[in-house]
Amino acid sequence: MRLLILSLTSLLVFACGNKTENTAMPAPELPVISINANNAITSSEYPASIQGTTNVEIRPQVAGNLEKVFVDEGAFVSKGQLLFKINEQPFREQLNNALASLHAAEAAVINAQLEVDKLTPLVQNKVVSDYQLKAAKAGYKIAVANVNQAKAMVGSAEINLGYTSIKAPVSGYLGRLPKKQGSLVGPADVEALTQLSDVHEVHVYFSLGESDFIAFKSQHAGNSINEKINNLPPVTLVLADNSDYSEKGRIDMVDGQFDKNTGAITLRASFPNAKGLLRSGNTGKIKLDMKHSDALLIPQEATMEVQDKIYVFTVDKTNKVSKQPIVVAGKSGTDYLVTNGIKSGDRIVFKGFENLQEGTVINPEKAKKAIAQK
Structure with a gap:
């Protein structure tokens, strides 16, 4: 009886062993595509x-107190629009002084001309020497020069007065306004009043x-x-x-x-x-x-990225897979343009490679089926 039980046990163990060997995992079926060279357009x-x-720094050309600020930060302004007003009173007084000097110079010209007119007949009649007439004419030229100088001073004073009204040189948007009403501003300031961008x-x-x-x-x-x-x-x-x-x-x-x-x-x-x-x-x-001619394109979804490197699983003639790094030069739609790592005619696994191991033998599906799945 004991011998019979041992024989049955041996047969059972042998049968289980054969069953385990006969149920080995089949090769996984995975979609595979072939890589061919084509013309492509990539985007980089x-x-x-x-x-x-136009980006303009708005700076004061004269020094003074910032009397008024007519705009707000970030506002759109038009060319010629008044932005800031500097206290103009000192510059108006300078203009008045320049005008007074001009009027005095013009009066001096009149006096010099009268002196020349007075001496001209006297010299002709030899009542006075020619030297006095020459001196009078020289005095006239000096008076005329003084008028021109006074006119220049008036022009300079008018320019400075005009600088008290700061206007937009172009249309555009204003930046920040670091200087507020009442601030003392001047041409030597490190910071501009604002910036204007067209x-x-x-x-x-x-x-x-x-x-x-x-x-x-x-x-x-x-x-x-x-x-x-x-x-x-x-x-x-x-x-x-x-x-x-x-x-x-x-x-x-x-x-x-x-x-x-x-x-x-x-x-x-x-x-x-x-x-x-x-x-x-x-x-x-x-x-x-x-544009690229004879470019190798592979779908992005057929790749995997590991530590800033991109890989694909290539399939050799025996259907064994190998994890292969590739060099990507750009993108064309949803495809990668590959410059190194694979060549025309190679096959790669299209999907289902997440758990693949190096050297695994697969049962590749037909390319048409793989493309249809894409």
Whole structure:
């Protein structure tokens, strides 16, 4: 009886072992796509700073007490609008003194002319010497010169008086107003009264590295930089919240030389800003489109990012997967443009690779099925 029980137990263990071997996990079925070279357009983004077409520091030209402030911070003002008023009384007195000096000089001219007129016939009749007439004529010229000098003093006093009314040189938006009514202001002040920005159109400055600039130039027709600029397509401004600005801009300036410290060259794009949504000091990014021939594109969803590196799972002839790092040069829609790490004809896992291990053998699905899943 004991022998029978041991035999049955051995058979049971053997049967269980065979069952375990027969239920091994099958190779996972995963969608796989083939990579082929095609023409593509990629978008690259470059940090940019925004400035108004005109940024003016409003500074006093004469010293005095700030009598009135007619505007508020951030207000839109029109060209010629009165912004500040400096106490004009001292400058009006200077003008009155200059006018008085002018009137005295003009009277002196009249007296000098009378002296010349009086001496001229006397010299002709040899009653007085010619020397007296010459002295009178010289006195007349001095009197005329004094008039011109007095007129200049009047003009200077009028200019200084005009400087007490500070007006907007252009239309635009005001900045902060650090000086308040009653403050003593003057031309030597370190801080300006305010800043005024004309932002009906804005200039957006960004930089390209040497290799990017060479590639950028090579894609557009023209023998000179100006000709190439004229053939450039519109560009997009990406705002700080990653939204696209509603208006397109055009590149209209390329700096004359590279920055020796950064190795980059500055470009300028101009954007209309009729609604005043953009202000000087804003930041954003310029999005440039570049054409690529024989480019390798892979869907972004077929990649994974680990510690700032991007990987794909390639599939060899035996359907074994390998985790492969790639170098991405830009984006084309939802695809990455790859310059290194894979080549045309390679296969990569499209989905379901999150838990894949290096060297796993998979059962690839057909490419059409994988594309349909995309």
